[in-house]
Structure formats: C-alpha cells, structure tokens
Amino acid sequence: MRFLADALKLPFVTALLRTVLAVLVAAALASPLHTQTALASSSHTQTAVAACATDPATPKRQLRAMWISSVANIDWPSRTGLSAAAQQAEFRAWLDLAVSKRMNAVVVQVRPTADAFWPSPYEPWSQWLTGTQGGNPGYDPLAFMVSEAHARNLEFHAWFNPYRVANHDDPSKLISTHPARQHPDWRFAYGGKLYYNPGIPEVRDFIEDAIMDAVSRYDVDGVHLDDYFYPYPVSGQSIPDAATFDRYGGSFTDVGDWRRNNVNLLVRELDQRIHTAKPHVSFGISPFGIWRNAGTDPLGSRTSGLQSYDAIYADSRQWVKQGWVDYLAPQIYWHIGFSTAGYEVLTAWWSEQVRGTGVQLVIGQAAYRAGASGQDAEWQDPAELSDHLHDNRQHPEIAGDVYFSAKDVKADRIGAFTRVLNAHYAKPALLPARGSAAAPGTPSITAATRGSSGVQLSWSGSGTSYAVYRVDGTPTTADPCFFADARNLIKTTRQTTFTDTTAAAGTAYTYYVTALNRTHQESGPSAGRAVTGSSSGGFSVVIDNAGGGFAAGSAWGTSTYSTQLYGADYRFAEPVAASDPAWFRAAVPSAGSYRVEVWYPANSGYNSATPYIVAASGGNRTVTVDQRTGGGAWRDLGTFTLAAGTYDVVGVSRWTSTTGYVIADAVRITKL
Incomplete structure (x- = not known):
C-alpha cells in the first residue's frame, strides 16, 4: 500500500516541481548574465534535472x-x-x-x-x-x-x-623494409604467428x-x-x-x-x-x-x-x-x-x-x-x-x-x-562527457519554418556539434525535464541546419537546440522556437481508446492506474495464444505513405513483446513493442502504405508468448 500511496501523491509533486524548475530555467535564459552559461554546468539546474522522472529506455548519454x-x-x-x-x-x-x-x-x-x-x-x-x-x-x-x-x-x-x-610465422613473407625484418631481435614466433617482443x-x-x-x-x-x-x-x-x-x-x-x-x-x-x-x-x-x-x-x-x-x-x-x-x-x-x-x-x-x-x-x-x-x-x-x-x-x-x-x-x-x-535505441543519445571542460555558449535558433518536406531549422552557435530537441505543443517556458533524457531528442549533428522530416502535419511543436564541445559538455537550451500545424490541410488523426474508433472484446479491462496514460484511461488484457486484438479504426483519406505512432503507459510488469498489427496495403504487418519502457510519449512504429477508406488500421494483439499485460491506449496516423 505504501507504493500506491506514493503513486497517488506523485502527480501533484511532479507538477509543483516542474513549475519551480521552469521558473529557474526561464530566469536563467532571460538574464544577460546567464545567456552563455551551460545548463549542465549550473548546479541548480543539475539538481533540478536530477529530480526529473527519466525513462531508462531513452538515456540521454550512452x-x-x-x-x-x-x-x-x-x-x-x-x-x-x-x-x-x-x-x-x-x-x-x-x-x-x-x-x-x-x-x-x-x-x-x-x-x-x-x-x-x-x-x-x-x-x-x-x-x-x-x-x-x-x-x-x-x-x-x-x-x-x-x-x-x-x-x-x-x-x-x-x-x-x-x-x-603477422598471422603467420615466416619473416620472409614480410616486406623487406618491415621493421620486424630490419630488427629480427625485436620479434618472436609463437603459435604460428609473429609478435613484437613486449619486453624490449x-x-x-x-x-x-x-x-x-x-x-x-x-x-x-x-x-x-x-x-x-x-x-x-x-x-x-x-x-x-x-x-x-x-x-x-x-x-x-x-x-x-x-x-x-x-x-x-x-x-x-x-x-x-x-x-x-x-x-x-x-x-x-x-x-x-x-x-x-x-x-x-x-x-x-x-x-x-x-x-x-x-x-x-x-x-x-x-x-x-x-x-x-x-x-x-x-x-x-x-x-x-x-x-x-x-x-x-x-x-x-x-x-x-x-x-x-x-x-x-x-x-x-x-x-x-x-x-x-x-x-x-x-x-x-x-x-x-x-x-x-x-x-x-x-x-x-x-x-x-x-x-x-x-x-x-x-x-x-x-x-x-x-x-x-x-x-x-529508439532515440538518439549524446556521448558520455569526458573531462571537465566548459560547455559552449547557448546557441540561437534563427529560423524554423514548415515546408513540404518537414520543418526546416537553422541556428547559430559555437559548438562542435548540436542536439535538437522537439516538444509537442507550445510551452511558454523550457521545462528542464524536457532535456533530462532523450525522449525529446530527435537529432545530433555537426551542421547548423536540420530538416525534421518526422514532424506531423497539423501538429504544433516547439524546438530547442543545445551546443556540445569536443568532449560532449552540453550548453543550456536555446530559446524555444514554436512551429504551428500545417496550413495546407495535411492529415493527422489521433484515435484514443475512449473514442468511437476503438473496439475491443470483453477480455480487455479498463484502467487509470498509470499517470502516463493518454486521455482519460487505457485498456489492458492478459496475453493469450488466440486472436483477440483491440482495434483502432480510422478514415484514411487517400492511399499513400503514413507514419503510425502509438502511445501507452509503461510499467515493469507490462509485456515485453506486445504485437501491434498495422493493416498495410499488401497485408498486415506486425511490430513488437516492449511496453515495460518508453511510455508516456508517442512511439514510432514506422512508415506504412495504407489504402484509402474507413477501416481497422492498427490493432493490439494479445497473442504473445511473453508475460505481462498488453496495453492499448492511443494511436496517431499521419500522412507523409
């Protein structure tokens, strides 16, 4: 019961903590005295980030x-x-x-x-x-x-x-100018190979x-x-x-x-x-x-x-x-x-x-x-x-x-x-930092525009490389927890431009860029740059388990236990060697390529190989997902060719040999 009591307190504590952290970061970014100070080098921010709930499946550094x-x-x-x-x-x-x-x-x-x-x-x-x-x-x-x-x-x-x-023991096979031939006393043969003598x-x-x-x-x-x-x-x-x-x-x-x-x-x-x-x-x-x-x-x-x-x-x-x-x-x-x-x-x-x-x-x-x-x-x-x-x-x-x-x-x-x-490795990762060099200055995003191929970003900075983070929506402040692990990290690069081809049409995002030096110390985040949803009528739809596009059999229960849920609740079922999928139905406007993403709450007791079925053109395709980790965020299943029409597009199957509940919560389908 102690665990349950702590879990019930967690949302309030997390909300309060994030509000405090957001104020700290906003103050740091707004103050001229801190514009060149690395987030990672601030002891206050280090403590703040350490307090964030991180996902072990998306480590920031590895x-x-x-x-x-x-x-x-x-x-x-x-x-x-x-x-x-x-x-x-x-x-x-x-x-x-x-x-x-x-x-x-x-x-x-x-x-x-x-x-x-x-x-x-x-x-x-x-x-x-x-x-x-x-x-x-x-x-x-x-x-x-x-x-x-x-x-x-x-x-x-x-x-x-x-x-x-050499992988042989015949010195005459070596080129005549080889040091091991010019200095025969430097070498010995052993086990059919030639070695330099480490004792000389x-x-x-x-x-x-x-x-x-x-x-x-x-x-x-x-x-x-x-x-x-x-x-x-x-x-x-x-x-x-x-x-x-x-x-x-x-x-x-x-x-x-x-x-x-x-x-x-x-x-x-x-x-x-x-x-x-x-x-x-x-x-x-x-x-x-x-x-x-x-x-x-x-x-x-x-x-x-x-x-x-x-x-x-x-x-x-x-x-x-x-x-x-x-x-x-x-x-x-x-x-x-x-x-x-x-x-x-x-x-x-x-x-x-x-x-x-x-x-x-x-x-x-x-x-x-x-x-x-x-x-x-x-x-x-x-x-x-x-x-x-x-x-x-x-x-x-x-x-x-x-x-x-x-x-x-x-x-x-x-x-x-x-x-x-x-x-x-569902997300990129920064390399572990080495030594104690100072982080570079904070970069500045100079442009962020949505085009036919995605969102084009450019920035200025003094880093050897850069990390690009993307957050859903348009938050007014940079929550340190955005950067505590890699769940929002979408790219590392040595360039000062990047096109986010995975940006869903119709979805608003906020981008941040940090700079890294040669030994991977990281600067503070740039000011966020928001990008609104596409004005060209691009198709993107979210189907929640509580909506009319969801259907599941009587074996599927309903839960609100996890704080990582999408919407009001989510569905769960025991694995079984039988076909009993929960389906997410969508009206696909036209045949073409679509990105399919899923949302689920994660728990160590959930299934490590949950089968997601995508009704792609040419036949169903199955993608297994470890639902023990990576929850509380959109998880990309991949790009699929879908036919036009209204039909069951994504299913969550119970047919898996691994133990633990399989979870069905929400699906996002985006035309590319």
Whole structure:
C-alpha cells in the first residue's frame, strides 16, 4: 500500500516541481548574465534535472559503437584489391549502417598487423588494402574515414593492435623494409604467428611512436587497443623471451610480474603521450572479459574461465585503479546465466571496479554469437542481446556498448539487433562527457519554418556539434525535464541546419537546440522556437481508446492506474495464444505513405513483446513493442502504405508468448 500511496501523491509533486524548475530555467535564459552559461554546468539546474522522472529506455548519454575490423578483411575492405572508389563506397555504407542503428561512434582497426591504413613513416601500408604489404591504395584511408565519420557526427576511435606482426610465422613473407625484418631481435614466433617482443624497451618506444604518428596527424576522437597483449596460450608452447627477461628483468624475480609490467608501461606511457598531444582524445582498451577468478584471487570475479592477468599478462584492473585509461570495454562475450562466466556476474564486477575512479565502463557485446550456428542455445534466443542491455540498466557505471562486429550488426540474425534497436535505441543519445571542460555558449535558433518536406531549422552557435530537441505543443517556458533524457531528442549533428522530416502535419511543436564541445559538455537550451500545424490541410488523426474508433472484446479491462496514460484511461488484457486484438479504426483519406505512432503507459510488469498489427496495403504487418519502457510519449512504429477508406488500421494483439499485460491506449496516423 505504501507504493500506491506514493503513486497517488506523485502527480501533484511532479507538477509543483516542474513549475519551480521552469521558473529557474526561464530566469536563467532571460538574464544577460546567464545567456552563455551551460545548463549542465549550473548546479541548480543539475539538481533540478536530477529530480526529473527519466525513462531508462531513452538515456540521454550512452556510447553506442561497433567495431569495424580490417584484419583478414573481416568487415572492411570486404576483400583486397578493391579500387579506392569501391573501398570508399563500402566504408560509407558501414557508417550509414551505424547511423541507421542510432549509434554515435565507430571503432575502426587501422593498424591490424604492424602495418598502417595511413601513409606511416614507421610501418608499411597494410596488406588488407591492396593484397600486397606496402602497396599504396591511392588515397589516405585514415583521413577519408575520419572525415566521413565526422560528417555523420560519429566519433572515430582508431583501433590499434599493439604487438601482432603477422598471422603467420615466416619473416620472409614480410616486406623487406618491415621493421620486424630490419630488427629480427625485436620479434618472436609463437603459435604460428609473429609478435613484437613486449619486453624490449626499444619495441615499446617504436609501437608508441607508430600510434602517436596517427594521433598527431589525424583528427581522431579516440585511441583504442584490443585484447591482444602477450599472445593467448598455446598448449605445449612457451613464450620465447627467456633471454629478454635475463637482459631486462631488472629486480623482477617472476617472469609473469615482469611481463605484466611491460604491458603496464605501454599503457601508462601511451596514456601520457596521447593526452599531452591532444587532451580531448579518449584512450580506451577492450580487454578479455575476465581479469581473475575469485577462486584464484579474492579480488576477482565469481567466474572460472581464462584469467587475462595470468594468461596474457593484462592487468586490466590495475589500469582502471591507476586511471591509465579513459574507458574500458571488457569483452563480456557470454550469455546471462553462463556458469563459467555469466554476463550478469561480470557486469556487476566490472561496475564495482570502475566505481569512483572516473574511468568509464562500456561493454563489449558479442553480436557475432546472436543466432549464429554452433553457439549455445541461449544465443538462439532473439532477446539475449537485448537482455544484456536490460541488465546494464542495473548498473549506472555502464556508459554504453560496443558490438563485434559490423558485419554481424548488419546481418541481424534472428532479429537480435532489431530487438536492441527497438528496446534501447529508439532515440538518439549524446556521448558520455569526458573531462571537465566548459560547455559552449547557448546557441540561437534563427529560423524554423514548415515546408513540404518537414520543418526546416537553422541556428547559430559555437559548438562542435548540436542536439535538437522537439516538444509537442507550445510551452511558454523550457521545462528542464524536457532535456533530462532523450525522449525529446530527435537529432545530433555537426551542421547548423536540420530538416525534421518526422514532424506531423497539423501538429504544433516547439524546438530547442543545445551546443556540445569536443568532449560532449552540453550548453543550456536555446530559446524555444514554436512551429504551428500545417496550413495546407495535411492529415493527422489521433484515435484514443475512449473514442468511437476503438473496439475491443470483453477480455480487455479498463484502467487509470498509470499517470502516463493518454486521455482519460487505457485498456489492458492478459496475453493469450488466440486472436483477440483491440482495434483502432480510422478514415484514411487517400492511399499513400503514413507514419503510425502509438502511445501507452509503461510499467515493469507490462509485456515485453506486445504485437501491434498495422493493416498495410499488401497485408498486415506486425511490430513488437516492449511496453515495460518508453511510455508516456508517442512511439514510432514506422512508415506504412495504407489504402484509402474507413477501416481497422492498427490493432493490439494479445497473442504473445511473453508475460505481462498488453496495453492499448492511443494511436496517431499521419500522412507523409
């Protein structure tokens, strides 16, 4: 009963709080002393925004990225020997895929095997470009990739493999000018591959110099190392570095401690050199998901798998505790409940490690396993990957996810990534802020006009990028809660113009723009610019469950419990393996393309896969919606071709295998 009593008090408290917050923001925007003060930098406003009710399904800040792997042509280029134009077209397509999945960063492998995807004075052109190591591709891929990523407002993290020289162990196959041939004492063979020896100081200096050449010459946003440090163990083989240990071991008596120190030196020195050269560049590593098991070390995780601390000499916990990285992206490539290394066990453990350190935690996700043959049964469940992000919501330390790899995001086997997109990426997200730089000045919207293609906006400002927010109606003040999460965020861009093609004809909106700097500190919102409904007679209709266009069977109950309802009430029903949809009927004026949106109150006890049926031309189409989150706002089902006439256009089906009430509240249909 305590919960019910609190819920009954909530609308009054929320209304009072928002009135106070609106006054605070209005005063800040009106005062000349505050026109250049960032909303996020105001302690009063920070407190205000923190008091807003936010939706975990639409986080304001979240890193969303995918690895684009070049080694062995896993992702890009798709094969060697493509023309420059073909390579560029392929890469643009990968970036467009990232944008379509509402990602905000890409992690691109630019030094896969001691070679380069740029004209490096240290190492040869990569064989994965032309098929021949040292072969000039005819353009500068790194300059091209960074430019194209930034044109789409995607962060570009340059991914370097530090020690791997070749995926074979024959030095004669390397180009004659390769440093590993010119310095044979720098390398060793192990497990059928060639590696630089991490224990040699000159090798460490060389690797750092090669990486820093890219950092200093190109406008990269991040430097990223993967999980390959000392080679993964091969049965029956020992790393041939005994002579190196004798020469450089110094006071170390244990070769394992010495090897870990060699890796630590590389990490610490790279961190220092990167931030000395370019303080805004982020440095991150994606280590193997297990540091140590609790059975070996009480500081370790409740797992029983390979220990990267012992097996590949990667002391990833130390990097966090010492602050040698800006972010860590452990590759937690196991399913929830896996007895050896459960996903939920490791997210909890890593969250504990970064807590209070200032190091951001993002999770390496195994998109390659979802729906793939030969994987555990759990990975054949379309919800597994999405459930990982539901688990992430339990840990505020988790700042986002990176997916391996691009081709698996594109493949979307069993619809696993579509589940992620619908349940977690329905809205854009700003990148997590880094450091403590001052936010840019508040921008100013200079024009907002409705045209045949949507609402055209333009603004002026001093940001590296901008965020565009859209609120239904014409509020007189900017409620801080408009900006507390991403439910009103419709675009991030590096341009100062944007056309909102999703603006419904006949609907009034108010737009706000904020500015962000290179490390993603956000300014206060611009003054709102209202746009009235179309005067051209554009068609848009809302059908509420309480209106004459709604019909449902006797199994559908009526409720007013949730404050997120549309209108006076909403309808609910238990799921059942039978056809008993609630229908929303509309008079469609003419055949054509229509955007269909739905409104429902959300609750953790509601259904995670509610089927919405759209009676589109050519046959019904079904879209599933997770009604546990994302409520109290219009949710876009997509664009559909509808026939003219009066008929049942949208239905809410009870036929779902998941538990929890299915909800029918309101539908909005807009002609495009």
